[in-house]
Amino acid sequence: MERRDFLKASAIGAAGLMVPAGMLRGATPAAPAAKSARKAASDKIHLGFIGLGQQAMYLLQGFMSMDDVRVVAGCDVYDIKRNRFERRVKDYYGKKGEKKVKVDLYEDYQDLLARPDIDAVVIATPDHQHAVIAIAACKAGKDVYLEKPLTLTIYEGQQLVKAVRKYNRILQVGSQQRSSEEFIHAANLAREGELGTIRKIKVYVGRNNVNPDSPAPAPNNLPRMDVPAGLNWDKWLGPLPTSVHYHSDFDPIITETQDEQLWGAWRWYKVSGGGLMTDWGAHMFDVAQWALGKDLSGPVEVIPPGYSFYDHLTYRYDNGVIVSEEPFDGSTPGVQIYGDEGWIKVSRGKFEASDKKFDMAAAAGDDSVPYETKVGHHRAFIEAVKSRIDPNVPVEVGHSSCTVCNLGNIAMELGRPVVWNPIVQKFMHDPEATKLLHYDYRPGYSLDV
Numbered sequence: 001m002e003r004r005d006f007l008k009a010s011a012i013g014a015a016g017l018m019v020p021a022g023m024l025r026g027a028t029p030a031a032p033a034a035k036s037a038r039k040a041a042s043d044k045i046h047l048g049f050i051g052l053g054q055q056a057m058y059l060l061q062g063f064m065s066m067d068d069v070r071v072v073a074g075c076d077v078y079d080i081k082r083n084r085f086e087r088r089v090k091d092y093y094g095k096k097g098e099k100k101v102k103v104d105l106y107e108d109y110q111d112l113l114a115r116p117d118i119d120a121v122v123i124a125t126p127d128h129q130h131a132v133i134a135i136a137a138c139k140a141g142k143d144v145y146l147e148k149p150l151t152l153t154i155y156e157g158q159q160l161v162k163a164v165r166k167y168n169r170i171l172q173v174g175s176q177q178r179s180s181e182e183f184i185h186a187a188n189l190a191r192e193g194e195l196g197t198i199r200k201i202k203v204y205v206g207r208n209n210v211n212p213d214s215p216a217p218a219p220n221n222l223p224r225m226d227v228p229a230g231l232n233w234d235k236w237l238g239p240l241p242t243s244v245h246y247h248s249d250f251d252p253i254i255t256e257t258q259d260e261q262l263w264g265a266w267r268w269y270k271v272s273g274g275g276l277m278t279d280w281g282a283h284m285f286d287v288a289q290w291a292l293g294k295d296l297s298g299p300v301e302v303i304p305p306g307y308s309f310y311d312h313l314t315y316r317y318d319n320g321v322i323v324s325e326e327p328f329d330g331s332t333p334g335v336q337i338y339g340d341e342g343w344i345k346v347s348r349g350k351f352e353a354s355d356k357k358f359d360m361a362a363a364a365g366d367d368s369v370p371y372e373t374k375v376g377h378h379r380a381f382i383e384a385v386k387s388r389i390d391p392n393v394p395v396e397v398g399h400s401s402c403t404v405c406n407l408g409n410i411a412m413e414l415g416r417p418v419v420w421n422p423i424v425q426k427f428m429h430d431p432e433a434t435k436l437l438h439y440d441y442r443p444g445y446s447l448d449v
Contacts, residue, residue: 044070045385048118048142050109050133051125052076052085053251054260055147059122059174060085062378064092069382073118075106079230080254082107107232109133113140120170120385123147126250126266127273129238131156132445134171138163143170145381149274149282150398154406155438157399158425159447164395166449172381172391173398175286177348179377183287185360186337186346190291194358195339198321201288202328202336205280210268214305215313215325216412217275218268222247239445244271278405280333281325285408286401287335287346288323295397298404298422299323302411313408325408410436 047063049056052074063069074085082105090101106112113121113136120143123133131151137144144164150173151157164171177183189195211218224245227233233246249265250272267273274281289295299315305325312326328336334347342354351360377392384391403425410433411418419428427433441447 044068045382046117046119047071048073048075048112048115048121049085050075050112050121050123050137051129051147052078052081053124053264055263056085056122056124057088057259059124059145059147059378060088063122063382064089066379066382071103073104073106073112073115075109075112077107077232077235078228078251079107084254084259107235110136113137113142118142120144120381124174126236126264127152127278128240128266128271131160131447132239134160135163135447135449138167138169138171141167141169143381143385145172145174145378146398147174148286148398148402149278149405150395150402152272152274153438154403154425156447157402159449161395161399163449170381170384170388170391171395171398172377172384173393173395174377175283175393175398175401176377177283177287178290178393179380180348182346182349182351182360183290185351186335186344187287187290189344189358190337190339191293194341195337195344196341198292198337198339200338201291201321201323202338203281203284203288203323203325204327204329204333204335205276205284205325206331206333208268208276210265211275214412215276215281216409217270217273217277220244220269220271222249222269228253237442239441240271241442274405274409277325277409278402281405281408282402284333284335285323285404286397288337289401289404291335291337292317292319292321292323294400296400298400299407299420300422301417301419302407303417304408304411304415307416313412315404315408 045068047069049060049071053076060071064071071089074082074089076082076085086103086105089103093101112118121137122145123130123137124147125133127149130146131153134144134146151160163169190198205215207213207215225247227246231246231251234242236251237244249269251266252260252264254260267279268275273279289298294317300318301316303310303314303316305311305313312324315323317323328334329345329347332347332350334345334350336343336345342358344354344358345352353359380391407418407420413436414433418430418433420426421428
């Protein structure tokens, strides 16, 4: 697409940028996705939600606002979150004049997936459940909106790619920045050569008080706490070992009158997340890969900070570009791209450039609208479900970006460089690194596709 066409897509209310898989640079054309198993008489897409925490509440607000979408069911292992979900769905449709609003609740996601009237699912569980549930959804004939990062491990991502294509499903990754005007503009400036030859990209993913000196995940050293009433901890663990004990960081306690006061900190610990590398990194490294035209590829070498003369986590690409994880504009996560003809900086709702000729043609959007509730990216998923054409962040792109983040974590864990072949997705002659591509699931869980 020409840049002017991209800029026509607003971050709010856009129909979405629909890109057939074969049009992605370097992509192998995929078979057309199968038709949805059910055609509602009303032509509404029937949605079920799996994982009903804070992020799901943002997604719920966006999807319910669409006239051609109907939210019919929700699933969570914590009863109070199920009750909150039911209340919000009924309140929303009730305010639109409906007198009897029906929404079904489940503790086990398999029960929701067994519903023949559900066309698609929104998965917003902790990362360690993403692959297992998304693969099960594909097998059940459901299309999937999956929160980023795509998966917890690289091997999980490889298996999920196979499942999406084997069962001809639509999968959209929740990388909302792909549908935001400021990031579309930045990526296209780089891809169209307006900045000249790209030499270096700085990516900053932030720091937190759990691991203030590194974006990598922290070890699980949390003290044991009593499991709150109504939380099925065994189902929360999913494929994780039963030796992992409950702490409120993993699933924040809420009440009937008070939502979570913080994001679930399961993402900061290695056992269930990838730290800021896969949290904000799934957004910002995704933009770097997009700008470089490396959506379906990746780096060839990853060097951890502190190794030799490297002060920052550093990625080398086969075209000579260097991508480093380091701050460049205070503490705000973002991306700065350096080319022979100038530089640009982009973060949420903000765009700067070394020359006015790179400025955006229009504002980034209405800053009064919370970023997570902007519906352009969600709309892209619904349009993909209807058209059976891959959305703007299909499974292969989500997997490629997630792999970059996980490669950084692996290099930092080993404390030495790793050499990666992005074509065959393997470490080169490195059995120690290869072991970190995945972990052993507990009995009863598998990634069979």
